[in-house]
Amino acid sequence: GAVVSQHPSRVICKSGTSVKIECRSLDFQATTMFWYRQFPKQSLMLMATSNEGSKATYEQGVEKDKFLINHASLTLSTLTVTSAHPEDSSFYICSASHREGTLNTIYFGEGSWLTVV
Amino acid sequence: AQKVTQAQTEISVVEKEDVTLDCVYETRDTTYYLFWYKQPPSGELVFLIRRNSFDEQNEISGRYSWNFQKSTSSFNFTITASQVVDSAVYFCALIASSNTGKLIFGQGTTLQVKP
Numbered sequence: 601g602a603v604v605s606q607h608p609s610r611v612i613c614k615s616g617t618s619v620k621i622e623c624r625s626l627d628f629q630a631t632t633m634f635w636y637r638q639f640p641k642q643s644l645m646l647m648a649t650s651n652e653g654s655k656a657t658y659e660q661g662v663e664k665d666k667f668l669i670n671h672a673s674l675t676l677s678t679l680t681v682t683s684a685h686p687e688d689s690s691f692y693i694c695s696a697s698h699r700e701g702t703l704n705t706i707y708f709g710e711g712s713w714l715t716v717v
Numbered sequence: 718a719q720k721v722t723q724a725q726t727e728i729s730v731v732e733k734e735d736v737t738l739d740c741v742y743e744t745r746d747t748t749y750y751l752f753w754y755k756q757p758p759s760g761e762l763v764f765l766i767r768r769n770s771f772d773e774q775n776e777i778s779g780r781y782s783w784n785f786q787k788s789t790s791s792f793n794f795t796i797t798a799s800q801v802v803d804s805a806v807y808f809c810a811l812i813a814s815s816n817t818g819k820l821i822f823g824q825g826t827t828l829q830v831k832p
Contacts, residue, residue, distance in 0.1 A: 642824075643808065644808070646819055693762065697818030706752075
């Protein structure tokens with residue numbers, strides 16, 4: 601079946617640096633991918649919708665200059681956390697929607713744990 | 718506006734007990750999908766079920782069962798004869814059919830099954 605792969609699964613970075621997280625659809629083309637953030641013991645909150653070949657659509661309250669999203673191909677979306685701060689430490693997870701017959705099936709990546717020290 | 722509410726923050730049961738996780742949703746769309754996901758400590762989301770708004774038939778899958786009632790906007794999840802491996806956070810989620818994949822998640826219910 602369709603698979604979405606996310607990398608890295610865990611990353612530690614220093615404050616002020618940038619870190620990139622990749623989300624790949626392995627056996628299907630995804631024109632749209634979604635990035636969620638989950639703080640400890642909280643729910644998943646949508647950050648942005650990643651659109652292939654165009655700008656991402658950010659949810660209210662998400663800084664687009666801090667969380668850069670690039671969807672350069674139909675199988676890859678990247679999320680770059682720029683000038684990371686400790687409060688950016690969180691679980692980031694992506695999803696992609698795949699049309700299967702008449703249904704859109706949603707596949708999630710494995711998620712990425714970001715720790716900013 | 719769309720919203721999913723899981724009023725139970727944490728539930729603790731002893732192994733072999735039955736447990737029901739509640740989910741109440743709000744949407745103005747007439748066509749929508751409801752989901753349940755399991756999130757173990759490792760973080761990945763494990764898909765459990767998808768139900769569309771026109772199918773109110775209850776579903777059973779092994780020890781898992783789901784009760785969908787549009788009249789009360791609820792989509793409850795029951796685990797029968799719970800096991801320690803069922804311990805996880807469970808999320809209920811909603812998506813409108815007009816949406817390409819943006820899920821609205823509930824707050825999650827942490828289930829602890831004690832031996």
